[in-house]
Amino acid sequence: MLSDEQDDALRQAAMDWLRIRTNDGLDALTSEEILEFQFQGEPRRLAATQQGIWKPHDLPAALAIRTTYRAEGQERPYDDNLGVDGLFRYKWRGDDPLHSDNRALRAAKDLGKPLIWWWGVGKAVYKPIFPIYLIDEEITQQQFVVATDGLQELPETGSAVEEVLRRYIQRETLQRLHQPVFRSMVMRAYGTRCSVCELGHSVLLDAAHIVEDRHELGVAAIRNGLALCKIHHSAYDAGILGVTPDLTIKIRSDILQEVDGPLLEHGLKALNNTPLRVVPKVRKERPDPELLEIHYQKFIAS
Numbered sequence: 001m002l003s004d005e006q007d008d009a010l011r012q013a014a015m016d017w018l019r020i021r022t023n024d025g026l027d028a029l030t031s032e033e034i035l036e037f038q039f040q041g042e043p044r045r046l047a048a049t050q051q052g053i054w055k056p057h058d059l060p061a062a063l064a065i066r067t068t069y070r071a072e073g074q075e076r077p078y079d080d081n082l083g084v085d086g087l088f089r090y091k092w093r094g095d096d097p098l099h100s101d102n103r104a105l106r107a108a109k110d111l112g113k114p115l116i117w118w119w120g121v122g123k124a125v126y127k128p129i130f131p132i133y134l135i136d137e138e139i140t141q142q143q144f145v146v147a148t149d150g151l152q153e154l155p156e157t158g159s160a161v162e163e164v165l166r167r168y169i170q171r172e173t174l175q176r177l178h179q180p181v182f183r184s185m186v187m188r189a190y191g192t193r194c195s196v197c198e199l200g201h202s203v204l205l206d207a208a209h210i211v212e213d214r215h216e217l218g219v220a221a222i223r224n225g226l227a228l229c230k231i232h233h234s235a236y237d238a239g240i241l242g243v244t245p246d247l248t249i250k251i252r253s254d255i256l257q258e259v260d261g262p263l264l265e266h267g268l269k270a271l272n273n274t275p276l277r278v279v280p281k282v283r284k285e286r287p288d289p290e291l292l293e294i295h296y297q298k299f300i301a302s
């Protein structure tokens with residue numbers, strides 16, 4: 001068994017390594033890349049081979065949890081959901097509270113240890129959310145309550161600030177968990193390229209929502225997404241650039257009249273009436289024409 005200090009050191013080293021390997025939380029990792037982690041010169045697993053919950057034999061508590069990617073029409077083995085309080089839930093393994101995996105989760109909760117949440121964003125591709133903490137257990141629902149960093153010690157609820165607090169938690173959870181997972185799914189589907197101009201630098205790319213975020217994850221979310229570079233994302237949101245339901249790029253007419261430098265000429269005007277350059281290979285992951293139509297009507301009106 002590792003000492004408590006070594007346990008903490010291992011978790012800290014894992015989080016530090018993830019920060020570097022994910023470009024400060026921007027990118028996802030493949031199953032193979034996850035195997036590259038080493039602690040004190042030795043390879044160390046950060047994710048289970050099969051099951052969702054990972055507890056190394058020499059640690060007293062779980063180190064990581066996993067949510068499998070759900071492709072269209074497939075159900076996840078477990079449904080990990082956002083509760084009304086804005087915090088995510090992670091289901092027990094099976095329904096035996098004393099299963100070793102569930103005991104490992106309970107130990108992580110009782111010891112207040114930070115964990116890694118591997119969110120499947122494609123086949124064998126995971127977006128790590130870290131650190132996360134298990135702050136409560138809901139036995140009747142057979143699940144643990146998950147908080148992201150900074151939310152693990154919440155002020156008492158039941159006061160006048162409860163509603164404000166709930167909205168704050170929801171916003172934090174969406175920013176720290178939902179948004180990164182959405183980004184990774186969209187980047188994976190578009191091969192980390194702007195769908196308008198093919199720019200392929202992760203740090204210059206965003207996962208844009210076609211219509212306002214409906215808080216879904218999975219294929220439904222990918223179909224409401226477009227990988228766009230910073231310029232084309234801003235142009236899309238500002239109504240300067242539109243995409244028709246049949247994936248043709250449109251540039252606003254007053255912009256087409258303008259004469260200016262190379263970015264305006266090549267980066268915007270020349271794209272008018274050309275098809276999107278990058279779309280997901282998987283047909284089911286392509287933008288939903290109905291959602292594109294909603295945005296396109298707004299574009300025409302602008």
Ligand SMILES: [Zn+2]
Pocket residue numbers: 194195196197198199228229230231232
């Ligand atoms: Zn672009």
